[in-house]
Amino acid sequence: MVRTILHVDMDAFYAAVEQRDHPEYRGKPVVVGSDPKNGKGRGIVATCSYEARKFGVHSAQPISQAWKLCPHGIYVRPDMQKYARVSARIMRILAGFTDLLEQVSIDEAFLDVSGSRRLFGTGTEIAVKIKYRIYNDLSLTASVGVAQNKFIAKIASDLQKPDGLVVVETGREKEFLAPLAIGRLWGVGPKTEAYLKSLGVERIGQLADLPPGNSVSRMGKAGMHLLRLARGIDDRPVLPEEGFKSIGHEITFDSDTTDPELLKKTLLELTERVAQRLRKNKACARTVAIKFRESDFSTSSRRTTLDSPADTVEVIFPVAVKLMKSLLRHDVPVRLIGVHTGNLELEEDGKQMSFFDRAPRKDRKLAAAMDDIVQRFGGNAITRAALVSPKKPPQNK
Ligand SMILES: [Mg+2]
Missing domain, CATH: 1.10.150.20 (5' to 3' exonuclease, C-terminal subdomain)
Structure with a gap:
């Protein structure tokens, strides 16, 4: 059966929300990001309005460069809580059209509407309805791509921004x-x-x-x-959230920190929680990623693929530490840190998956015992001090 996939992507999301909420910003170059400090700021641009883009400003650009290109712009600090609230409303609108909704980021989602056509019309008609609902309810514009797979839909949504609608008919990919x-x-x-x-x-x-x-x-x-x-071939399914796409934990520090020991200890705690959830879900992760947010809200992440799928702290933590070190910048305070695992392999009913053989038996036994203790005494009952300040580095077999 030919699928109908939509990719919905909000236009200049953070900047558009700010322009909506501050009429005096409308029609003007708005740059959402870290403090430019008169051109001396060290953070980056999160998003900017289309008016700012005309000056060559773009997201992920150093804020100092944006300042040079557009000194008269309106520079706004991000209000992530507000954007998250708006995002939740957008996702609720989208969820009204299909259960097969995969949120990709705060302002972007894939929808498989193959089963919704009888109820809501063709893919194009659904796209028009979605754009209308978002504009009507939230005074924001979205661009939508309609195609038979995710890859084409994603490219299509980007082609006529802002307020775009691009439909790629089946057979013309x-x-x-x-x-x-x-x-x-x-x-x-x-x-x-x-x-x-x-x-x-x-x-x-x-x-x-x-x-x-x-x-x-x-x-x-x-x-x-x-x-x-x-050749336009992409069979990947739209994966709704409740699937085991990834398991992760992140934490925002009470106050931003540059302390490497605190970062490492926090990373270990997060990894413990992630590993416990992996085991509880009978899953092993193929990839590990670290997310970092610095004090100016600039966010970066780095991921790596494990030699073999894992669900233990012994394997995941050393990898996480290595990734963290590659992201940590000297003297730049960290606001948030996260550990995410992905590409999960699930243990299937009745048959043990090969990862049981691949994970070192000792690790698995220890892990099972730890799960037991955590279950009885709560998450803080044990810490693996040896992993935080090891005499010798933990073995990553
Ligand atoms: Mg967007």
Whole structure:
């Protein structure tokens, strides 16, 4: 069955909310981000209004650079709690159209509306209804892409921003993608992009038309994945939240900290909780990610793939520490830290999955005992002091 997938993405979300709530900001360049400190600020731009984009300001840009480009702009600190409240209302509107709703970020979601068409009309009609509801209820605009898979829908939503609606009809995916730059393909980073360009491949269509046995297909799994995307093929399902997509915990410090020992101790506690939840859900994680928010709200994250799926602190924590060290900047206070695990493998009914064999038996036994204690005495009953300040580094087998 051909699916109907929508990608809904709010336009310049934080800036749009600020312009909505402050009429005096409307029609003006608004930059939401850290304090520019007259060009000396060290944080980044979170989002900016379309008026600011005309000056070359964009998200993730250093705030000092934004200040140089647009000194007369209106610089606003982010109000994440307000944006989260608005986001919750948007997601509630979207949830009215399908149960198959996957929120990707604070202002972005995929919807599989294949089963909703009888009730609400075609994908295009549903997209129009959603845009209308969001504008009518929240005075904000969204851009929507409609296609038969996530990848195409995501690209489509970006093409006519702001207030866009782009529909890619089934069978025309290849044609739609062909003229677009290869940098738009998911999974194409600067390195891959440079490599593809060295092959003379600049447009997605050129990648799709490479002859069989080409050097991209010889890149292995990743190469085949790119070729499939270039041909408009993407079978990934829309995964609603309650699925086991990822398990994570994060915490905001009472006051921002630069103390490496406190960060490490907190990281261990978070990892403990994540590992316990993994085991409770009979899941093992393939990827581990660390999220960091600095005092100016600039947020970064880094992830890595484990050698084999894991559900124990002994395996996950050392990896988390390594990731944290790669993100930690000297003397920059940290506001929030999080540990997330993803690409989960679930133990299926009645059959043990191979990860039971792969995880060191000693770790699993210890983990089971710890779960037991935590269950009886609560989460703070035990700490693994040895992992925080080890005499020798914990073994990551
Ligand atoms: Mg957006």
